[in-house]
Amino acid sequence: MLSRQPTLKKEKEKIDFSIENEVTKHSKTESNSLSITENELDVKREEKIEGKTESQKEETEFISELSFEILLLIFSFLDIPSLSKASRVCVLWNQLINDDYIWKEKLFEKKDSFYSNQLFGREGNWRGLFRDLRSIKQNNSTRSIIEVGVEASSMDDASQDINQTLEQNEGSFERFWSSKGSSDPTSAEYLIYQLKQPLCIITSVSILPYQANYQQGCPIYAPTSMQVSVGFSPHKYHWKSSILPIENTRTMKKIDIAPYVTVGGFIRIDLFGRYQTQMQDDLYYTVLELVSAQGILIGELDSQSEVPLSMVRFAVKQDEDSFIKCVKDKTQSDDAQTDEELFETFVDFQRQQLSPYFKDEEIKWQEKRKLQDAFRAEDYDKAIDVAVNSERGHLRTKETIENLKAAGPLVYKKYLNFLFTHPGKLNKWETLDFCTGSLREDAQKYIATVALALVRNKFCITQELGDLMMNYDMTIALSIYQLLSIPDKIIECLIQLKCYKRLVAFCVACQYRFDYLELLRKLHQSSPFRAVKLALALREARGGPPVDMDNVLRILGITKGELEWDYRKILVQHLESLQEEESTPSLTSTLFSSINVEDDERLELDEEE
Numbered sequence: 001m002l003s004r005q006p007t008l009k010k011e012k013e014k015i016d017f018s019i020e021n022e023v024t025k026h027s028k029t030e031s032n033s034l035s036i037t038e039n040e041l042d043v044k045r046e047e048k049i050e051g052k053t054e055s056q057k058e059e060t061e062f063i064s065e066l067s068f069e070i071l072l073l074i075f076s077f078l079d080i081p082s083l084s085k086a087s088r089v090c091v092l093w094n095q096l097i098n099d100d101y102i103w104k105e106k107l108f109e110k111k112d113s114f115y116s117n118q119l120f121g122r123e124g125n126w127r128g129l130f131r132d133l134r135s136i137k138q139n140n141s142t143r144s145i146i147e148v149g150v151e152a153s154s155m156d157d158a159s160q161d162i163n164q165t166l167e168q169n170e171g172s173f174e175r176f177w178s179s180k181g182s183s184d185p186t187s188a189e190y191l192i193y194q195l196k197q198p199l200c201i202i203t204s205v206s207i208l209p210y211q212a213n214y215q216q217g218c219p220i221y222a223p224t225s226m227q228v229s230v231g232f233s234p235h236k237y238h239w240k241s242s243i244l245p246i247e248n249t250r251t252m253k254k255i256d257i258a259p260y261v262t263v264g265g266f267i268r269i270d271l272f273g274r275y276q277t278q279m280q281d282d283l284y285y286t287v288l289e290l291v292s293a294q295g296i297l298i299g300e301l302d303s304q305s306e307v308p309l310s311m312v313r314f315a316v317k318q319d320e321d322s323f324i325k326c327v328k329d330k331t332q333s334d335d336a337q338t339d340e341e342l343f344e345t346f347v348d349f350q351r352q353q354l355s356p357y358f359k360d361e362e363i364k365w366q367e368k369r370k371l372q373d374a375f376r377a378e379d380y381d382k383a384i385d386v387a388v389n390s391e392r393g394h395l396r397t398k399e400t401i402e403n404l405k406a407a408g409p410l411v412y413k414k415y416l417n418f419l420f421t422h423p424g425k426l427n428k429w430e431t432l433d434f435c436t437g438s439l440r441e442d443a444q445k446y447i448a449t450v451a452l453a454l455v456r457n458k459f460c461i462t463q464e465l466g467d468l469m470m471n472y473d474m475t476i477a478l479s480i481y482q483l484l485s486i487p488d489k490i491i492e493c494l495i496q497l498k499c500y501k502r503l504v505a506f507c508v509a510c511q512y513r514f515d516y517l518e519l520l521r522k523l524h525q526s527s528p529f530r531a532v533k534l535a536l537a538l539r540e541a542r543g544g545p546p547v548d549m550d551n552v553l554r555i556l557g558i559t560k561g562e563l564e565w566d567y568r569k570i571l572v573q574h575l576e577s578l579q580e581e582e583s584t585p586s587l588t589s590t591l592f593s594s595i596n597v598e599d600d601e602r603l604e605l606d607e608e609e
Contacts, residue, residue: 181283224273
């Protein structure tokens with residue numbers, strides 16, 4: 001603690017110094033005037049001392065009687081701006097306000113900026129740690145920090161491992177992790193991930209439940225709740241979040257950790273409970289499409305900051321032997337170094353590891369700056385060129401698209417046309433906008449262009465694209481849904497196209513529980529001819545009719561009569577008595593004939609198996 005000996009003598013010295021300064025200033029500005037005599041100086045000094053001691057005597061005596069502990073306690077209740085002002089009152093207060101006790105308390109306070117009860121500073125420099133920690137939020141943007149999946153509690157198939165969750169599905173390429181099935185809806189699972197550096201500040205963790213569009217009803221396999229743990233090894237954790245309840249929807253579920261500072265090199269995500277059973281085996285599953293952790297790597301932090309070394313000290317405190325060994329292994333340091341020197345070497349090594357990454361970031365930042373300058377100057381040709389030719393297309397974002405749209409429909413159309421003729425593939429937003437704009441302008445003219453682009457893999461295939469094409473060409477929509485394996489949509493298209501034989505074959509091959517009799521009733525009311533066509537398809541299904549044919553005849557109002565033994569002859573005779581023109585296939589159906597034939601062959605193989 002600081003010594004405390006305030007006296008009136010010190011106050012007198014301060015007053016003397018201020019008066020002398022005043023005299024010096026006066027003598028410079030009033031060089032021609034008479035100088036102040038020594039007697040006048042004494043009088044002025046006495047007046048100032050008298051004024052100080054009389055007007056503030058009680059207040060000064062009261063404060064001077066307080067112990068340092070009480071003063072520190074009082075200062076600890078002040079906010080940062082008030083502490084800054086109070087530190088300029090006098091040397092004593094400045095020394096007290098810089099005391100570690102106050103800044104330890106401030107470091108632990110929950111505020112909008114980062115705070116922590118994990119980090120600790122060097123003796124006498126807690127204020128520096130507090131300042132550097134607050135600056136992180138202003139100077140560092142968060143990024144994805146997961147390096148690799150380490151362990152999953154279970155896995156349904158080798159192709160559905162934990163690392164399938166590190167990239168979000170784009171178009172028709174399906175990636176996900178799936179647990180094993182369980183008959184217990186309360187059973188739990190866990191996933192463990194290693195971060196990109198041994199020490200990271202984790203700001204949030206998110207999961208995206210998987211929706212199985214290829215299954216009947218497009219079920220979603222979300223857990224009922226989740227919890228996140230952070231540690232420095234895969235099986236030892238020093239921090240746990242609260243449990244977050246989860247709804248069974250395909251939306252990102254996020255646990256926000258910031259502004260609380262949590263440091264670690266591994267995260268574990270516990271997934272509690274299950275909502276959904278799979279129709280094939282009636283077991284409960286948890287399935288995730290994406291797992292994401294956002295944060296700040298230790299190598300990104302300012303080299304002059306107190307935070308990186310504080311992070312290392314905390315890690316050593318949690319598990320000294322294993323972490324010191326990790327530090328020595330990574331830096332290849334000798335035993336002659338002190339701990340602090342070893343920690344500094346480790347932090348420098350982590351910065352060096354990120355140098356290629358920083359170069360890549362610098363290129364992207366420069367490209368982004370060029371794009372912003374082009375928009376600011378309303379040079380949209382340059383903006384289009386920069387966006388299209390950006391490194392790995394990182395500037396072809398939703399934000400860029402919105403800015404181009406704001407510049408006018410002609411500018412955005414030029415961008416889309418440039419992309420269409422440029423090598424490469426349009427992303428999902430560009431694909432939807434290109435197809436929507438072209439087909440609205442002239443569907444008859446552009447439908448073949450869209451079909452050819454799909455065949456040549458120019459577009460990103462998504463369910464939204466299939467939904468759009470249903471308004472213009474059902475055959476193209478069907479081909480898209482077949483590529484995406486969405487049975488509900490495939491069946492809807494087959495019904496619209498009146499392809500009843502393919503409808504029945506598809507449902508049988510996929511073991512889809514389709515209500516044929518309900519469809520038959522609707523068709524019989526609107527078109528008896530098509531109803532009989534469906535009935536014939538049911539009768540000729542591989543493996544036998546999937547429904548009771550007596551119920552089919554009853555719906556159609558047909559009596560078996562003498563031909564009781566042959567349902568097909570009955571239906572054919574009834575069909576001949578009805579007349580209806582078959583709809584001609586669409587012009588674009590030939591473009592997808594190869595896809596459709598391959599799909600039919602696949603279905604036939606499935607049926608044989």
